[in-house]
Amino acid sequence: MMNIRLLKDSIFSKVFFTLTILSISTVVLLGLGLYYKSIPILDSSSLSKLLFSSEWKPFKEAFGFYPFIMGTLWVTVISIVIALPLSLLTAIYLSEYAHFRVRKLVLPLIELLSGIPPVLFGVWGVLVIVPLIQDYIAPHFVEFTTGYSVLAGGVVLAIMIFPLIISILIEVFDNVPQELRDASLSVGATQWQTVKKVLLRKSVAGIIAATVLAISRAFGETIAVLMVCGNLAQIPHSLFDSGYPLPALIANNYGEMMSIPMYDSALMFAALLLFVIIFLFNAISRIILFRIEKSTT
Amino acid sequence: MILQPHISIQNLNVHIGENHILKNINLDIPDKKVTSLIGPSGCGKTTLLKTMNRLLDNQTDVRVGGKVLVDGENIYDPKAEVTHIRKKMGLLSQRPFPLPMNIYDNVAYGQRIHGNYSKAALDVIVEKNLRDVNLWDEVKDRLKSPATRLSIGQQQRLCLARGLAIEPEIILGDEPTSALDPISTQAIEELFLQLKDKYTIVLVTHILRQARRVSDYIGFVYMGEIIEFGPTEEVLLNPKEKLTKDYVKGFMS
Numbered sequence: 199m200m201n202i203r204l205l206k207d208s209i210f211s212k213v214f215f216t217l218t219i220l221s222i223s224t225v226v227l228l229g230l231g232l233y234y235k236s237i238p239i240l241d242s243s244s245l246s247k248l249l250f251s252s253e254w255k256p257f258k259e260a261f262g263f264y265p266f267i268m269g270t271l272w273v274t275v276i277s278i279v280i281a282l283p284l285s286l287l288t289a290i291y292l293s294e295y296a297h298f299r300v301r302k303l304v305l306p307l308i309e310l311l312s313g314i315p316p317v318l319f320g321v322w323g324v325l326v327i328v329p330l331i332q333d334y335i336a337p338h339f340v341e342f343t344t345g346y347s348v349l350a351g352g353v354v355l356a357i358m359i360f361p362l363i364i365s366i367l368i369e370v371f372d373n374v375p376q377e378l379r380d381a382s383l384s385v386g387a388t389q390w391q392t393v394k395k396v397l398l399r400k401s402v403a404g405i406i407a408a409t410v411l412a413i414s415r416a417f418g419e420t421i422a423v424l425m426v427c428g429n430l431a432q433i434p435h436s437l438f439d440s441g442y443p444l445p446a447l448i449a450n451n452y453g454e455m456m457s458i459p460m461y462d463s464a465l466m467f468a469a470l471l472l473f474v475i476i477f478l479f480n481a482i483s484r485i486i487l488f489r490i491e492k493s494t495t
Numbered sequence: 496m497i498l499q500p501h502i503s504i505q506n507l508n509v510h511i512g513e514n515h516i517l518k519n520i521n522l523d524i525p526d527k528k529v530t531s532l533i534g535p536s537g538c539g540k541t542t543l544l545k546t547m548n549r550l551l552d553n554q555t556d557v558r559v560g561g562k563v564l565v566d567g568e569n570i571y572d573p574k575a576e577v578t579h580i581r582k583k584m585g586l587l588s589q590r591p592f593p594l595p596m597n598i599y600d601n602v603a604y605g606q607r608i609h610g611n612y613s614k615a616a617l618d619v620i621v622e623k624n625l626r627d628v629n630l631w632d633e634v635k636d637r638l639k640s641p642a643t644r645l646s647i648g649q650q651q652r653l654c655l656a657r658g659l660a661i662e663p664e665i666i667l668g669d670e671p672t673s674a675l676d677p678i679s680t681q682a683i684e685e686l687f688l689q690l691k692d693k694y695t696i697v698l699v700t701h702i703l704r705q706a707r708r709v710s711d712y713i714g715f716v717y718m719g720e721i722i723e724f725g726p727t728e729e730v731l732l733n734p735k736e737k738l739t740k741d742y743v744k745g746f747m748s
Binding site: 298375376377378379380381382383384385386387388391395396399400493 | 548550553555556578579581582584585586588589590592593594595596604605608609641654657658660661667
C-alpha cells in the first residue's frame with residue numbers, strides 16, 4: 199500500500215513540474231516568436247535607427263519607432279502621476295481612517311471598477327474627458343487642441359489602474375500588524391504620524407510592487423487609450439498633443455496594409471519592443487524590491 | 496483599602512460586535528505598585544488592559560460604556576485628548592514589535608513625536624533608557640542598525656525602552672514575556688521590580704508564578720468580570736471566591 203501512495207506522490211510532483219514548465223515556456227516561446235517575426239526589419243535597418251528615428255513612412259519602408267515609444271511613455275507617466283497619489287491617499291483612508299462600514303461599502307465598488315471592460319472607459323473618455331480637455335482645460339494653456347491627447351489617454355488610464363493600485367495597497371496595509379500601529383499610537387502618536395512614520399515605511403516594498411504592476415498594466419493597455427489619444431505618429435511635446443502608443447499602433451494596423459512589405463515585421467517588432475520593455479521593467483523592479491527587503495530586515 | 500488609585504475603572508462595559516466582553520468592571524489600580532490581571536485565555540484581561548490607554552478605539556465595532564479615570568481624568572470623556580492620555584503610558588505587547596527603523600530611532604520615536612528634535616537631548620534620553628532596560632552595553636556600537644536584527648528578548652527590552660522614553664507614569668504589559676525564553680523573561684521581570692518604585696505597572700499574565708514574583712496586587716478576571724481583587728499573597732494563597740480558588744488550585748499544589 200505504501201508503494202502506491204509514494205507512486206501517486208511522485209506522479210503528481212512530475213505532472214505539476216511539467217505544467218509549470220509549460221506555462222513558463224509560453225513566455226519564452228512568445229518572445230522567440232516575436233523575435234523571429236521581427237528578423238526581416240532588424241536586417242533591413244539598424245536597431246538604433248528603428249528605436250530613435252522619428253520617420254514613420256511605411257510606404258517608403260521607413261519605420262522609426264521613436265514617436266510611438268515616446269507616446270507610450272507620456273501616457274504611462276501621466277497616468278501614474280495622477281493615479282499613484284490618489285490611490286495611495288484613498289487606500290490610507292480606507293485602511294486607517296474609514297469606519298469599517300464605509301470600508302465594507304466602498305471596497306466592492308472599487309473591485310467593480312476594475313471589472314469594467316476597458317472599452318467602456320474608452321467611450322467614457324471620448325464622451326467626457328476629451329471634450330473637457332478641449333473646451334475647459336486646454337484653452338488656458340495652448341491655442342488649439344482637439345482634446346484627443348496624451349493627457350486624455352493618461353487620465354483614462356489613471357482611472358483604469360486606480361482600483362488595481364488601491365486593492366493591492368489595501369492588501370499591503372492589512373499585512374502590517376495592528377500591534378505595530380499600537381506601538382506607535384501607545385506613545386501618543388496621532389493617526390497621521392503613525393501612517394507616515396510606521397505604516398508607509400513598513401510598506402515601501404509593497405507600494406513599489408503595486409506601482410510596478412500598475413505601470414506594467416498601463417504600458418499594455420490598448421483599446422481605451424487608443425480611443426482618446428489621437429493616434430498621430432508624432433512625438434508629443436505637451437500634455438495636449440496627440441500621441442500614438444505602441445499597443446494602439448499594433449491594434450490599429452495589424453491585419454491591414456499587409457500589402458506593404460515589411461509592415462508585418464515592423465508591427466511584430468513593435469510587439470517585441472513592448473515585450474522587452476515590460477520584461478526589463480519587471481526585472482529592474484524586482485532587483486529594487488530585493489534590495490529594499492534586504493535592507494529593512 | 497487603597498489610598499491612592501492611579502487608574503480607577505468605574506462601571507466599565509465593553510461590547511465588541513454582539514459580544515459582551517467586559518461586564519460592569521469596577522477596579523482601582525494602586526499607584527506605584529505592580530498589579531497583575533490573571534485569568535484564563537479569552538476572559539477579557541487583554542481587552543481590560545487596552546481600555547486603559549484607549550487602544551481599543553482602533554478595533555472594529557467596539558462600544559465602551561462607563562468611566563476610566565486616570566489621575567482623576569475620565570479618558571472616555573468625549574472631550575478627552577487621546578494622544579495626551581497615551582503619552583502617560585508605556586505599552587509592552589505579547590510579542591515585541593520594534594518600529595521599522597534603527598535602534599536609536601525606536602527609542603527616540605516618542606520624543607520626536609512630541610516635538611523634541613534636539614540631537615543632544617535625544618542622545619541623552621536614548622542612552623538613559625537603554626541603560627534602564629539593561630540593553631545599552633549590548634547595542635551601543637550598533638545604534639544605527641535596524642531594530643529587527645536584535646534577538647527577540649533584546650527587542651522586547653528595546654520596546655520597553657521606547658515606552659519609557661516618553662516619561663510615562665504607567666506601564667501596561669500584555670503578557671510581555673509570553674514569547675520570550677526563560678533568561679529574557681527573567682530580565683524583564685527584574686526590570687519590573689526595579690521600575691515599580693517609579694511607575695504604576697499593570698501586567699496581564701497567565702503565569703501565576705510570575706504574578707506572584709512581581710506583583711503587589713492581583714485581579715482575577717473570569718468571563719468578563721472581576722471576580723476577586725486584593726494583595727498578591729491573599730488572592731493566590733487564600734482566595735475568597737470559589738472561582739478564584741479553582742483557578743489558582745494548580746498553583747497551590
